[in-house]
Amino acid sequence: METFDVAAKILLVGLPGVGKSNLMYQFSDNVFFSEYNSTVGVEFKPKVVQHGDRKIKLQIWDIAGKEKLRAILQSYYKGAAVVVIVFDITNEESFKKVPEIVSSAREMADEGTRFILVGNKLDLSEERVVKFYEAKTLAQDLGMLYLEASAKDGLGVETIFMEAAGLVLSSQAKKTEDE
Ligand code: GDP
Ligand code: MG
Numbered sequence: 794m795e796t797f798d799v800a801a802k803i804l805l806v807g808l809p810g811v812g813k814s815n816l817m818y819q820f821s822d823n824v825f826f827s828e829y830n831s832t833v834g835v836e837f838k839p840k841v842v843q844h845g846d847r848k849i850k851l852q853i854w855d856i857a858g859k860e861k862l863r864a865i866l867q868s869y870y871k872g873a874a875v876v877v878i879v880f881d882i883t884n885e886e887s888f889k890k891v892p893e894i895v896s897s898a899r900e901m902a903d904e905g906t907r908f909i910l911v912g913n914k915l916d917l918s919e920e921r922v923v924k925f926y927e928a929k930t931l932a933q934d935l936g937m938l939y940l941e942a943s944a945k946d947g948l949g950v951e952t953i954f955m956e957a958a959g960l961v962l963s964s965q966a967k968k969t970e971d972e
Pocket of ligand 1: 809811812814815816826828829830913914942944
């Protein structure tokens with residue numbers, strides 16, 4: 794059995810089709826599925842990462858975009874250390890929805906939950922419709938980090954989860970300080 798110092802729940806949210814499931818599979822198993830299988834309910838994958846001298850067990854949750862029942866959604870958010878909001882850089886609508894997703898996520902998440910914005914499908918640069926600075930500005934306005942990635946070729950995927958691990962550790966340090 795793998796040992797770890799800290800365990801943290803990381804939640805992936807965003808419109809259906811933006812690549813949440815594939816970001817999770819690419820990170821945990823280095824695989825990519827080109828056919829679209831919409832997530833039913835919720836799937837999760839654990840992975841232990843090393844961050845400095847700490848080992849963090851990331852429990853990555855991928856939730857179905859179709860879920861509308863607030864009580865169920867709220868149960869997904871419960872205990873999440875980091876919420877990763879994903880959009881597709883080739884899909885304007887998925888970006889336009891971000892502020893709305895963020896505000897409902899903030900309502901449902903615990904007080905200490907941290908957020909990261911991710912623009913996925915970086916490999917499809919020719920079809921890109923959301924500019925980097927546009928997304929970066931929005932993330933800044935919302936007070937969160939902005940990262941880009943491709944679940945297909947793996948570019949930037951590791952960084953998302955390492956940054957999430959860093960946020961987990963810094964939130965934890967802060968909590969200890971406040972006590
Ligand atoms: P989810 O609904 O957010 O979980 O999205 P999926 O992970 O199921 O991906 C939806 C579709 O987009 C699938 O056909 C994937 O193969 C494709 N996809 C996901 N990520 C990428 C990516 O980074 N690049 C490309 N080209 N396609 C992607
Ligand atoms: Mg999915």
